Every structure is written in structure tokens, then in C-alpha cells.
Amino acid sequence: MAKKPPAKVFQCKVCGAQFQRWAGKCDTCNEWNTIEELISGGGGRFEAKQIDTSSPRKYQTPVSVSKVEEETFQRLSTSYSEMDLVLGGGIVPGSLLLIGGEPGVGKSTLVLEIARGISKAGKVLYISGEESASQIGMRARRMGLHTDNVLLSSEIYAENIAQMIADLKPAVVFIDSIQTILKESLVNQAGSVTQLREASQVFLETAKRTGVPIFLIGHITKEGLIAGPKVLEHLVDTVLYFEGDRLNYYRILRAVKNRFGAVGDTAIFEMASDGLKQVLDRHRLFISPESEERSGSVLSSVMEGSRAISVEVQALVAKSAFGQARRMAEGLDNRRVILLSAVIEKYLTMPLSECDIFSNLAGGLSIDEPSLDLAITASIASSYQDKPISRSIGFLGEVGLSGEVRSVGQIGLRLKELQGIGISKVYLPHGNLKETHGVFADLELVGVKHLRELGF
Template identity: 45%
Template sequence: MTGKSKSVYVCSECGFESPKWLGKCPDCGKWNTMQEEIREPVRSIKSSSSRQSSAVHSVPISEISVTDEERYHTGMSELDRVLGGGIVKGSLILVSGEPGIGKSTILLQICGYLGKKLKILYVSGEESARQIKLRASRLGVENSNLYLLTETDIENVIEQIKTDKPDLVMIDSIQTMNLAELNSSPGSVSQVRECTAAIMRVAKSLEIPAILVGHVNKDGVIAGPKVLEHIVDTVLYFEGDRQMSYRILRAVKNRFGSTNEIGVFDMSEDGLHQVENPSQALLSGRPTGVSGTCVTAMIEGSRPILAEIQGLATATGYGNPRRMATGFDYNRMSLLLAVLEKREGFYFANLDAYVNVVGGLRLDEPAGDLAVALALISSLKDKPINSEAIAFGEIGLAGELRSVTNVEARIGEADRLGFKKCILPYHCLSRIGRRFEHIELVGVKDVRQAFEAAVK
């Protein structure tokens, strides 16, 4: 059955389709995201699916062996930790982040290590082969097993993969790839979706792992519909400020490992260097004897990390006081300020309040509430927190301190780095199964008790 081409409007954020243009997507609520695309008749797609149906067959699960499963180690223990132990054969990995964050750099560094024993195909739609060579020379990547292909046609890329049969494929970036059968421009919703699906099919059929680079939009999410995240096996996000040296690699989705692990890297002129002791690195240069700073212990996956929280309370010059949080949830900060005023008697109503997590980290867990509150109170009272003390605990709406998880791991990390006092919720003391000889444990029931113990 033949048909005519028709025009549809697709949301670039969630993939919602509409026969007419809309200013606001009714599915995700985003404004000005509906893009026009030309849809071709689906006759060829049906005939293609009918040809493929004759070749498929089911396999009993008892006949499938996983004893010979092998993961490719990338040469970076931080990256292997996030991936769940390494790169799985036939997996599809999406690496995303802001421009200049280090996506292409880490791909070439992986090539430098794996290229010693594996054949790698690096496909670039943004740079020429000479530009990639210059960057590889700067990073010290010189391998004869690394093959470069500058191509944007996804069909040509797939043919090259089938011809060369490499051990690993890298696509930089998926937004530059295009399928000639689609009339939409590269980077559009349909192009990104179909190109990713094409790479996925060849990766699964040939058991070749593929790493895709994906750009992010102004909201910090992957440019394209959410279906892109559903197609791939693993989604990795690079976090951190480009003006700062530290980079946080976080797994948002991982079919072959945990999504709670993070990797910490340090960006330098010769590439990304893994930070195996992030607590010590993030606390380096910490001021002592200064009000408005407090150290807390956060848990990222199975790893405890000590982070410095800075708070600043100052008289406002406007009618409405200003609130700003970097690395901490703004709404959570407003909630803590309300609790401090109502329950504890620390008034911030006519003061500007600022909170900053040093090092580009993002403090998401409630265990950081106590450190944020102590940093703000310290700035308000202009009394410095003891430089050898850390604090963690969740603050309830009644001003009470609630218990948190992984207490021993947090205390152990603080003890290892030489801290002498740990301020924690009183209820957590009964859950500590071993003794800590070099650090004093102070159990408190509310924020005021915690502040009195922290300034001693």
C-alpha cells in the first residue's frame, strides 16, 4: 500500500507526537519543543520486518551459557566501578554531559588502554581525522589498533562495522549521525532515535560493545526523547563545572551494575586523571578558623565521601531576602531555614542565605541536612565550627535529628582522614557495632545541641 508523506510535530524532550503544532507539549509540559518532521510511508518498513521474521528463532534459556562472560577493563578503576566492573560485550553505553566536560577525552583515553590488545573503531561526525590525531597525540594515545572514521551516514558506519568487525565501537556523537531514509535534520528526535536503534541492532547481533556520546540541552538532560535512554543499556552523566578541575561520572541507568556508584576525575592538560581518594582531594585547601563551613560524610554507592559545606548569611539589600544553593536542593534549603526559624530560634527572615558544596559535588541525600544547618548557623553567629569535627544527620520538620544509614562507613572515613569529633543523631549510636578509638562520637537530638557540640 502506497501513501503520501505527512507532516507531524514531535516534542524534542519526551517524543510526544501531534498532528499540529503546539506551543506547550501536553505530555511533559515543556514550551517551544514541538519540531516538525516529515514522515514517509511505512510500506518499506513492513516489507523489511516480514523478511526478518523468517530468520528469527527462539532459544531455551537453559542452553544459554554465561560462564564465558568477559568484561573489558578500561584501565581506569573509577570508570570500571561506575560501569559495574567493565564494558560488557554487546552492550550499548551512552556518555552524556555538557560541552567541554571531558566526554571525547575519556573516550580517547579508553582507546589508549584497550587499543593495546583490542581493535577499536572511532567514528566521529564532529571532527576531522587530523583533529582527532592531534588530540590523541596530546593525550599520549598512539595505537595501531585504533581506526578512525569521519562519517555521518549511519548506514555507511554500520557497513564499516560489519566489514572491520572491531572489538569496540565509539560514536562521537549520536546527534551528528543521520539516516538517509528520513527527511528530518540530524539531531532531531526521529534521527537520534533511529540511529541509536540501528547501532543497537548491530551491537547486539555481532556482540560488539558500542559507546555513544550524547549532548545535553539547556536543562542538562540528553538532547532528544527519553526513548534514547530506554534503548541503551547504560547511561553515564558527566557532572561538574567546566571552570573547575573535578568531574563526577554518575550512572543513571545500568543493566549490568549498580546505579549508585560514582567516579571522580581530575581534568588536566594531559587528560582525565582518576581520583582514588576523593575525600582528601575535595578537602584540600579547606580554611580553618573561619565561620560558615562544615564537613559532612555522604555516601555515593558503596563509597563514603567527605564534602565541605559552606554557608553564608548576610544582611539583604532588597525587600525580599535572596536564597541561592549550589550543589544542594534549593527547596530543601528553604525547608531547613524554616525549621531553624520556627523550631530553633535562628532567624534568617531578613538575611540573604547561600549554600555551596565545594568541589562540584551534589549533595542529594538527607544526611547532609545537619552540616548545611550548622554552616548557616555558624555564619549567622560568626562562630567557626571545630575544624576537626564532621556532622551528618537528617533534620525533621519538628527540628529533631533522624537517623541515617551507613553510619559506620561514614565514621570510618572521617577517622581515616584524621577527624577527632563526629556529631551524629543520638539514635545512631546504638547501631554502631565497633569501637572507634581516635574519634569522639557525640550523639545529639536537635540542631541546637549539635551546634553547641560543634563549636567546642
């Protein structure tokens, strides 16, 4: 009898797991497009496909780090100082940037605002696979954008867009959105992981070859995985997230990856009927304008990327009407509030287990930074005792489980920010006093080693 041909075997080239049939995703390591077919050798054994080494490839000779020449380039300004700061000083020629955000947050409006500023220096190519040219034109007219330097196209094939960029040589290209772009040689539908990666690879090669910066706009789901920019973060040079509540007027542009600048910087915009307006005075957003002293309200400073911003921490402590006290936090880590309330109860002898605690960061900002611990502690203690804290006092420091106050980084920038909003006295970790000795003569700096030294 004739021997049956051996069954096909497929193996993941990342984790080595074997399967009886091909699949797009490996169930073992959750990687995509890593499963390949093994070919049969003698005796029914399967071996991985061999690389042809008959004609060895030439490789680039390694160069010493000390001899590598630094590449100089002229950054392109967006005409928005806050956005230029987030990008590290402006748009780098030949870079591939990704703007992610939930549908409806205002990404297309942000793109048109950037196009408005850049169109004064050169042509801007806007590729829209979601909206027609008339829809974009209506939005542009509503924003007061009247220029011949913004070119619109509804092309959806990546190869055609790459050729268009090479022919027109625009100053900047916007692709809205990457989920609608197809690579013609693939059979996958638009928005699939394979199409996202392959189309983005085409744009990456185009940007590096032509020197034209390309912005990719991507939608994210609640998970932020398959349908969104999480799949593309390793390909692009810069990842920006556009965040904000649809019911709120303010939007935050945050850099989470930047090969040409600092990570963590933010730009704040206000949504208006005629577009987005950058907010330069952040104090009116995150700090209540009233100078009235209220219990449970404390001022502090946090780091956002390369700069410090002032924040207002609020707390409300009330007698619990139920059997178990509640702990709720908005803009702060809820687990951190629970931990600090336990520390206060033990070392400041306040029976908080009988009280509900509600903590909030004013202005809708979300921060998870240990340097706010001392401010959270002071606000809870102030609300419990119904003892207002002066608006001229600031708090900085991390609090440990035994009540000790630990040092924080970038203390100079934080103190300078607090001094700029009229703070005259700051409680800070005792370990940071050496760094500030003789630098801030106008500030009264009080070093704190333990929570008991706060005087509550």
C-alpha cells in the same frame, strides 16, 4: 450522486487521540511516531488496522527463573580504576553505552583516553561524523596517543557502520556523535528523533549480535530532550553523563543508568593540556586543605553511588542590609536551606529572619541529600554565633520540621569515610547508634534526638 469517500482519520496508538492528519508527535501524550491511519469499515466507521492471524506466530516457551542459566562474561578494563568503578567493574561485551554531555565539556577527549587504554588489548574503531581524521589525529598527538590500534572513520550511515563492525571485529567502537548518524532508508534529517532512535536500534542489534561494546556520544541542550540522549536512555544498557564547568579544570563522569552495576557512582577527572587525568584523592577537592578552624565550616559525608565521600559545608550569616533577607545556596537545595533556617529560628531561638544566609558546598560539588541537614544546620548556627567548629568533628543526620534528627542510611560507610580523613567525633542520629555499637571503637559517637542537643 456518487458518495464522497470518507475523510482520513489518524489515531494515536498510545492514548487513542484522533486527528484529521498525520503528525510526528501526538499533542495529547507528547509521544513520537505513535500516530497511525485508521482504515474505513462499513457504514463510514473507522477501525484500526487488523493483524493477520491466519498463520499464528510461534512464541518462545517461558522458562522458570530458577532454571535460567547465568551468563558469564569477561569485562574489558578501561585502564582507569575510577571509570571501571562507574561502569560496574569494566565494559561488558555486547553492551550499548551512551555518554551525554554539553558541547565542549570534553567528551571526545574522554573517548580518546578510553581508547588509549583499550588499544593495548585490541583494535579500537572511532567513528567521527563531526570531525575529520586529521582533526582527531591532532588531538591524539597532543595527548601523546601514538598507536596503530586506533582506527578512524568518518562514515555517517548506520548500515555501513554496522557492516564495518561485523568485518573488523574491534574490541570497542566509539560513535561521535549519534546526532550525525543517518539511517539510509529514512528521509529524516540527521539529529531528528526518528533518526536517533532508528540508528541507535541498528547499533543495539549490532552490539548484541557481534558482542562488540559500542559507545554512543550524544550532545544535550539545556532541556536535554529532543537533541540529546534523553530520547535514547531506554534503548541503551548504560547511560553516563559527563559534567563540568568549562571554566573549571575538573570533570565528573556520573552513571545514571547501568544494567550491569550500581547507579550513582562518579569518577572525577582533571582537564590538562595533554588530556584527562583521573583524580584519586577526592579530599583535596571537596575539603579545604587548611586545618584552621573557621566559623560556618562543617564536615560531613554523603553517598555517591556505592561509596561515601567527605564534603565540607560552608555557611555565611550576615545582617541583612535590605528589607527582606536573602537565602542563597550553591551545590545545595536552596529550598532545603530556607526550610532549615526556619527550623533553627524556631527551636534554637536565633533571629535569622533579620539575616542573609549564603550556603555552599566546597569544591563545586552538587548534592541533594537529606543526610546533610544536620551539617547545614550546624554551619548556619556556627556562622551566626561566630563560633568555629573543630575540624575533627563531623555531622550526619536528617532534620525534620519539628527539629527532630532522623536516621540516615549507609551509616557504616559514612562513618568509615569520616574516620579516614581524621574525624574523631561525630554527631549522628540517635536511631543509628544501634547499628554502630562496638564497630567504631576509635570514634566518639554522639547520638542526637533534637537540634537543641547540639549545644548552640
